[in-house]
Amino acid sequence: KAGVTQTPRYLIKTRGQQVTLSCSPISGHRSVSWYQQTPGQGLQFLFEYFSETQRNKGNFPGRFSGRQFSNSRSEMNVSTLELGDSALYLCASSLGTGGEAFFGQGTRLTVV
Amino acid sequence: GQQLNQSPQSMFIQEGEDVSMNCTSSSIFNTWLWYKQDPGEGPVLLIALYKAGELTSNGRLTAQFGITRKDSFLNISASIPSDVGIYFCAGRNRDDKIIFGKGTRLHILP
Numbered sequence: 001k002a003g004v005t006q007t008p009r010y011l012i013k014t015r016g017q018q019v020t021l022s023c024s025p026i027s028g029h030r031s032v033s034w035y036q037q038t039p040g041q042g043l044q045f046l047f048e049y050f051s052e053t054q055r056n057k058g059n060f061p062g063r064f065s066g067r068q069f070s071n072s073r074s075e076m077n078v079s080t081l082e083l084g085d086s087a088l089y090l091c092a093s094s095l096g097t098g099g100e101a102f103f104g105q106g107t108r109l110t111v112v
Numbered sequence: 113g114q115q116l117n118q119s120p121q122s123m124f125i126q127e128g129e130d131v132s133m134n135c136t137s138s139s140i141f142n143t144w145l146w147y148k149q150d151p152g153e154g155p156v157l158l159i160a161l162y163k164a165g166e167l168t169s170n171g172r173l174t175a176q177f178g179i180t181r182k183d184s185f186l187n188i189s190a191s192i193p194s195d196v197g198i199y200f201c202a203g204r205n206r207d208d209k210i211i212f213g214k215g216t217r218l219h220i221l222p
Contacts, residue, residue: 004154006154033210035212041214042200042212042213042214042215043155043200043212045212048209055208056207056209088152090154090155092210094210096208097208098142098143098204098208099143099160099162099204100143100145100157100160101145101157101202101210102157103147103154103155103156103157104154105153105154106152106153106154108152
């Protein structure tokens with residue numbers, strides 16, 4: 001079955017703009033989590049959605065938001081982009097009730 | 113909040129050597145997961161562990177779920193060049209939240 005799909009793979013935006021990233025989880029998975037990864041850093045947890053509700057949230061400013069649709073697809077939005085937002089954004093899907101989490105290939109965001 | 117201490121941060125080994133890395137925590141986890149990440153790609157799940165004491169292998173990789181449920185280790189035997197990358201441990205807690213270690217960067221010397 002298809003894995004986790006993230007679109008787009010690469011994105012270049014200008015400071016002050018906003019961006020929306022998309023994640024389609026594995027079929028049947030109800031949980032989608034988002035992570036930010038910068039060079040040399042680990043995985044910084046952004047938030048997790050389960051059945052269209054935000055279940056957990058990391059320590060990121062309100063410029064970072066997300067949502068999940070009834071088909072479990074999720075979007076992440078970053079408004080008023082800053083240079084420091086340049087990173088690899090990863091989403092992971094899981095059943096949501098324990099077990100494994102599977103990652104997409106990520107979206108590489110560059111803010112100039 | 114809960115934290116995972118993953119060590120070592122990085123390691124340089126000769127091709128053919130065995131590798132060992134581990135994660136420890138002061139908290140209990142219900143599931144341990146080990147991932148490998150290649151540059152510019154998303155982490156790929158290597159091994160999942162569900163029970164305390166469980167020892168699981170995936171080819172040259174072996175991982176164990178610690179008896180106390182507060183630690184896990186990953187061993188790689190007879191390392192090869194394609195083993196290069198960053199290895200992450202992750203634990204799923206009783207609240208169903210996944211906590212990640214900061215990763216172990218593996219370098220293999222020719």
